[in-house]
Amino acid sequence: MPIATVNPATGETLRTFRAQGPDEVEQCLAEAAATFADYRTTGFAERSALLLAAADLLEADNEDIARTMTTEMGKPLAAARAEAAKCVKAMRWYAAHAASLLADEHPAESDVRDSGADSVLVRYRPLGVVLAVMPWNFPLWQVVRFAAPALMAGNTGLLKHASNVPQTALYLGDLFHRAGFPRGCFQTLLIGSDGVERVLRDPRVAAATLTGSEPAGRAVAAVAGDEVKKTVLELGGSDPFVVLPSADVARAVKTAVTARVQNNGQSCIASKRFIVHTDVYDEFAAGFTAAMSALTVGDPTDEATDVGPLATEQGRADLEELVEDAVRHGAAVLCGGGRPQGLDAGWFHEPTVLADVTASMRIDQEEAFGPVATLYRVGSLEEAIERANHTPFGLSSSVWTASDEEVDACVRDIQAGGVFVNGMTASHPALPFGGVKRSGYGRELSGHGIREFCNATTVWRAGA
Structure with missing residues (x-):
């Protein structure tokens, strides 16, 4: 290069x-x-x-x-x-x-x-x-x-x-x-x-x-x-964002959008996999999809822009391959899915939400470095933790719940360098930062x- x-x-x-x-x-x-x-x-x-x-x-x-x-x-x-x-x-x-x-x-x-x-x-x-x-x-x-x-x-x-x-x-x-x-x-x-x-x-x-x-x-x-x-x-990271039944869903949705598209989605600690309990899945999915769809994509020097371009042409191509592979294997595109209209000169990609993601799709195991989120429906805390650990990565995690017992279980069992409860992962000078696994x-x-x-x-x- x-x-x-x-x-x-x-x-x-x-x-x-x-x-x-x-x-x-x-x-x-x-x-x-x-x-x-x-x-x-x-x-x-x-x-x-x-x-x-x-x-x-x-x-x-x-x-x-x-x-x-x-x-x-x-x-x-x-x-x-x-x-x-x-x-x-x-x-x-x-x-x-x-x-x-x-x-x-x-x-x-x-x-x-x-x-x-x-x-x-x-x-x-x-x-x-x-x-x-x-x-x-x-x-x-x-x-x-x-x-x-x-x-x-x-x-x-x-x-x-x-x-x-x-x-x-x-x-x-x-x-x-x-x-x-x-x-x-x-x-x-x-x-x-x-x-x-x-x-x-x-x-x-x-x-x-x-x-x-x-x-x-x-x-x-x-x-x-x-x-x-x-x-x-x-x-790399493919951080889980776990939403459990006692969570404040509206607050979780708002934070989830920021957590996924910060830095145009190009962050190792960006939440990428949204693992939601079935009791609140429909509410979360509807709100999250609507909020992702409403983001403004465009010139990063424009103060009104929410999401700018990907940093490299190759980076966009890699992201497009992951999305195309997921769709080919049955993923549902709830919003986005490709290049935004009217922005042909740069390396832009629409904020995208994919549902019905399975292990047959590359995006299930690989890091999506751009504004693409995957949604998973789970039926229990145990299934949520199992899904959270179901990647080679272990950088950080975000868990949304009002239950101290659920917090304790997630801190004990999620394989990651951080567990952020009712908030998105972020770095701070006073807090140790790093991961496990790959x-x-x-x-x-x-x-x-x-x-x-x-x-x-x-x-x-x-x-x-």
């Missing part, structure tokens, strides 16, 4: 970029390693001041970077502004909390004595240069939620961003430099996917984090495993995330 800005609303190539050659990549690697040697010794107060400066710059740049994101990957402008604001919030949260999250830990005195030591502590030390391989769907947030904790922990970062968001990628590298971070602290690599393995195998790179597709995650994990390097992977491993955000790229060092000391 060429490194280029292609407007998904028009299909027009706006800018192309030359990939960095081996000498340029080597210079970035050398700078990252050399900078780490000094930066790791800085204190939390100094790092916090730098990150707060970056947050202030990003806040001032909100409108400009929002328009860049919308131009490059098609999210509605309001959503792009919100994404930039969320990044500012995360930066300020880590600037305020990193010192306490990484404070020395002291075992109980009885355990210290039992170990034969006079004193014991656990100290978190940074690993080194971390390679971040990031996707286009949240081109700012995905990077910042890695960069903020990694930099606060004392690591340095190299960003290999998706090839269709090069201007956002270059902005990020420049942002941290403008904020005063040493030049090698955070750098953008303009390289294709075929250049990732060489960087990851470089002995100066200590670890890697990837958010993206399952094939991309397998490729990075294989190389990192061969090199025995730490990785964190946040991969949705990946490791955690981002919160204290769990900042410690992923740290060496938990045991310091055992006896008297001289």
Whole structure:
């Protein structure tokens, strides 16, 4: 894939970029390693001041970077502004909390004595240069939620961003430099996917984090495993949205629409499979279908637009194949199902609801990365949980009920990294984020995330 800005609303190539050659990549690697040697010794107060400066710059740049994101990957402008604001919030949260999250830990005195030591502590030390391989769907947030904790922990970062968001990628590298971070602290690599393995195998790179597709995650994990390097992977998702009889159905419907079409439906944690108890199925299906049908699809720079284009032409083709396969095998199209009329220039797809989905359809097991929802009717809580777990993914889930017993059962039995009760899945700096099964491993955000790229060092000391 060429490194280029292609407007998904028009299909027009706006800018192309030359990939960095081996000498340029080597210079970035050398700078990252050399900078780490000094930066790791800085204190939390100094790092916090730098990150707060970056947050202030990003806040001032909100409108400009929002328009860049919308131009490059098609999210509605309001959503792009919100994404930039969320990044500012995360930066300020880590600037305020990193010192306490990484404070020395002291075992109980009885355990210290039992170990034969006079004193014991656990100290978190940074690993080194971390390679971040990031996707286009949240081109700012995905990077910042890695960069903020990694930099606060004392690591340095190299960003290999998706090839269709090069201007956002270059902005990020420049942002941290403008904020005063040493030049090698955070750098953008303009390289294709075929250049990732060489960087990851470089002995100066200590670890890697990837958010993206399952094939991309397998490729990075294989190389990192061969090199025995730490990785964190946040991969695909086909999150269940479970509605049980005691739920507030009207509220569930309203949230379900947002949960499915956020970011034009291109979100790993978007609810994709709507599993509804038969007692409230008809009410939910009617309301959900009507609300999905009422969404405005169009120019993402228009403030009235609810759903913009898919980010790539291939992405729309992949989504169309899933819908066509489902219909061919008997799925009922309750609304949408294809390309909207009058929007032929860009890569648009109608908000779509499919019912009567069965295991014979690819969409039953594969991730639909776009504004397409599948509906399932179930007859019991047990059947709902079984259906929720009936995919290879396990990123998050949303459960709607007024019953504490049902909540307990879902938390116990749903195979996912999160269970959001009477609300849609969302990420927050203070909450651990990540999945199980083929949705990946490791955690981002919160204290769990900042410690992923740290060496938990045991310091055992006896008297001289």
